[in-house]
Amino acid sequence: MTKTSKSVGVLDLYHNKSKIKWVVLAVSVIISVGSIYYTNVLVKQLEQREQKQIELxxxxxxxxxxxxLDNNLYFITDQILFQNNSIPTILVxxxxNISQYRNIDxxxxxxxxxxxxxxxLELDDMKNTYEPIKIELEDDGQVYGVQYVYYKNSFLLRQLTYYPYVQLTVIALFGFVAYLIFNYSKAAEQNRVWVGLAKxxxxxxxxxxxxLMAWIEYFKDQVQVQDKTLIAELxxxxxxxQVITERFSNIGSEPVLKEENIEELINGIIDYLRPRISTKVTFSVHALTPNIIAMVNxxxxxWVVENLCKNAVDAMGGTGKITVYILKASEGRVFVDVADSGKGIPKTKIKQVFNPGFTTKKRGWGLGLTLAKRIIQSYHKGKIFVKSSEENKGTTFRIVLHA
Ligand SMILES: Nc1ncnc2c1ncn2[C@@H]1O[C@H](COP(=O)(O)OP(=O)(O)OP(=O)(O)O)[C@@H](O)[C@H]1O
Ligand SMILES: [Mg+2]
Structure with a gap:
């Protein structure tokens, strides 16, 4: 398998993941709106039916x-009156004055x-819901008085109105908890892969x-090997x-944090990098106060600083400046800012640079910053982020450590 085909695969996964998110969101919205709409239709129909019932x-x-009434008719009207065993009514x-009430708990x-x-109180509630139905009391065709039937929706209907909202809230809560658990177990699995592979x-x-070390020792003592510089290079x-192995072994186990002089560490890395990159790239380190100590492995x-510096070099096509600022901040924090004069990161891409597989380079894996983030966040409980970036001016990454 070639390198490019693999890195494209990782990238594809990323794009698909965010697409899937939108699809899931859209489907959930459709389901929610659909179920609310459908229950509303049901509620409307039930409401009409209750209206008819109350008129009857x-x-x-x-x-x-x-x-x-004669006995037969009396039986029928009585049946009708008793049929209403769910709609709350008050006769006024x-x-x-309230003269009768029904179905009020x-x-x-x-x-x-x-x-x-x-x-x-109930009556006030009913007055705000529906217009009352007027009943005329007659005697020999003469109206001698009126009464009013006040009513409101039955308990069943009221429940049905709220039901979809309650149901959707419960489902949403459940979905959220399930999502958290899923994410957590996914992160735990990724952790195991990282750690296992590194170990x-x-x-x-x-x-x-x-x-190899034993061989080098052996050759050092051999008189036949005349060019000793060869052995020094080896x-x-x-x-x-050995350093690389140590890094992998550290990432594969619970790393020990020690008080370290950050300026010295960074100077060490730069001394290592300087002969390996173009002489047109200049490095400088500024510690705003001497002897800044932080807890690091x-x-x-x-490894992190090396990755940041390598990215900085890549961003500037041969010529430029890398400046590292070290400063003590409040609350026992130490900031390490790595600033370059490179091409900068477009605003739309800043959020993505830490994603695994995100790269703009032909020969990049898009893992340098992912690893840096993991080392700083998980192993140092610190932070790493793009502090600022301007296209064609440069980028500054900030690492936050604990003193
Ligand atoms: N200092 C910087 N200036 C401009 N762009 C940057 C800088 N640092 C990172 N980037 C952008 O972020 C991307 C991801 O960086 P990252 O180090 O994670 O991967 P990479 O350098 O592409 O590959 P590798 O895995 O070999 O490090 C880079 O491809 C580049 O586009
Ligand atoms: Mg990189």
Missing amino acids: FANALEYTSNQT DEAG LDSSLSKQEIQNKLV ETAHQLGTPISS DKDVKKL APLFE
Whole structure:
């Protein structure tokens, strides 16, 4: 498999992931709106049915109050009146006194006064819901009085109105918790992969490196080898391999943080980098106060700064300036700012630079900053972010450490 095909694969995954997010969001919105709309239709239909029922109830009431009924008719109207066992109603006379009520839940322990108060409250509620139905009391075709039937929606209907909202809230909460658990277990799995791979790499590199070291020692004593500079170069490369192994072994285990002089560490890294890159790139380190100490794991922290410096060099096409500022901030924090005079990061890309697989380079893996973030956040409990970036002017990354 070629390198490019692999890095494109990683990138694709990233684009798809954000697409999937939008699709899931859109589907959830459609489902929510759909279910609210559908229950509203049901509510409307039920409401109409209750309206009809209450009209029938009022008619029956009017009929029974105005006619002397024979037994059969009496039976029918009675059936109608008792049919209404769900819609709360209050019958009020002309003077506004409550004369009858139905389907209003009243505690049997309430006193007469309390019942009265509660009914008045209910009545107010009903007055705000629907216009009352007027009943005319007649005697021999002469209207001698009126009564009003006040009513509101049944308990069932009221519940049905709120139901979709309650249901959607519960589902949303459940979905959110499930998402958190899923994310957590995914992060835990990624952790295991990182740690396992790093440990295994360190472990496998160990044997050939110690063998190489033994060989170097052997050649040092051999008179046949005349060019000793060759051995010195070999020695340097093996030392570098050792540093790399140490980094992998540190990332594969719980790394130990020690008080380190940050300026010294950074000077060390730059001394290592300087002969390896173009002489037209100048480095400078400014510690705003001397002896700034922070808690770091030296091999891992060096790795981070090395990655930042390498990115800075890549961003400037051969010529430019890299400046590292070290300063003590409030609350026991130490800032390390790595500023370059490179091409900068477009505003739209700043958020993505720490994503695994994000790269704009032909030969990049897009892992340098992912690793840096992991080292600073997980192992140092610190922060790393793009402090500022301006196109064609340069970029500054900031690392926040604990003193
Ligand atoms: N100092 C910088 N100036 C401009 N762009 C930067 C800078 N640092 C990072 N970037 C952008 O962020 C991207 C990701 O950087 P990262 O170090 O994670 O990966 P990479 O350098 O592309 O590959 P590698 O895995 O080899 O480091 C880079 O490809 C580059 O586009
Ligand atoms: Mg990089």
